[in-house]
Amino acid sequence: MKTYKEFENKKVLVLGLAKSGESAARVLNQLGAIVTVNDGKPFDENPAAQDLLTEGIKVITGSHPLELLDEDFALMVKNPGIPYExxxxxxxxxxxxxxxxxxELAYLISESPIVGITGTNGKTTTTTLIADIFNAAHKTAKLSGNIGFPASDVASKSTADETLIMELSSFQLMGIQAFHPTIAVITNLFSAHLDYHGSQENYEAAKWRIQENMTADDFLVLNFNQEKLRQKADQTQATVIGFSTTEKIANGAYVSDGQIYFADEKIMAVADLSLPGDHNVENALAAICVAKLSDISNQAxxxxxxxxxxxxxxxQYLGEKSSIKFYNDSKATNILATQKALSGFDNTHLWLLAGGLDRGNGFDELAPDVEGLKGMIVFGETAPKLKDLAEKLGISVFASKDVATAAALAFEKADASDVVLLSPANASWDQYKTFEQRGDLFIAAFENLKEN
Incomplete structure (x- = not known):
């Protein structure tokens, strides 16, 4: 961690805990700041606040008293999810x-260079691919940011010969000032988080902030499959590197005749990628751009x-039982995510497991993507809607009470060489606390099938 003295003896308010707030409070305390933490959860139900208090950090919990701001605070570090309103x-x-x-705090204290990845879809996969490639090349990389590892905590323990591979949300990027990655990636831009940002224009502007402090010595990797990102190439001081699945990019990554290239150098065949789907080809191209810009070998x-x-x-590929392959895509909490998942498979050998929280929407836009499916297993509040869709399209459909029984039923119905895909197209909150819990139960059901 850099010796950073700007916070010494200055009052800093950390608003909202969760992982990032807890990490920020500790780092600021270590940097000599006079830290106050304010979190809405009551103290008796707030283990993080209890721990921080034992470390000598002032905590105020259970409410957000406006008079607290009468103190002479030099800075507020807010949880990204808290809106500016x-x-x-x-x-x-x-x-x-x-x-x-x-x-922003992570950037200020980091000795390590930062590779920042943002976008609407594919952030986590691309971030993980990049870190894995760095580590395969024996260049130590550490995952950080929106991927689940608080950036300030990782940065406080990093060294100059390591690289922080940082997933960044639009919420996080709205709160930067000096933040400056040496390489940045924007995977794509679609409609998202309009309830927070108020408009698509504001959302995209938040994402674009990733490059605002970059210079010509830095690299900005953009998805040239999207015209809106291509048009932004001349709106940055950074050196732009494009990637595309449809055309040659002179100084970037692209697909030609089933092969992946970087500039004029052939890297590998598209067919050899382990992850299915056109969207994962894009993720791979983005990762290749970062790797080649970082002097990493094709072998790695x-x-x-x-x-x-x-x-x-x-x-997530789980494995197979009786030549039936299982994939866990519980993160697909909306129709678009399921459409992207379906694009990587042959519907005639695919069993789709879908359903969840009913938010009032229909599923007609999913029809072209599920047409020709071998079968569907539906569950949760939206099971009747999905069942109606399948029956209209002549797809075999069966109802199940939850993902565990759906996995067992799909295995019973499937034949050798079929694929069972959990990609719910719905949030999980009708039956499960999180999409992770839903996915974990699906994984457990698959493991149980393997053992029997």
């Missing part, structure tokens, strides 16, 4: 107290891209 945040801004997110790239089994709950 929040009364505490709004008052801090009105009083000209700088408001940052924890990734190929070793990862041919064996990578997916991020947990994100089109």
């Amino acid at each position: 929040n009364p505490m945040v709004a008052r801090a801004i009105a009083r000209k107290i700088p408001v940052i997110t924890e990734v 790239i190929i070793s990862v891209l041919t064996t990578f089994s997916g991020v947990k709950h994100r089109l």
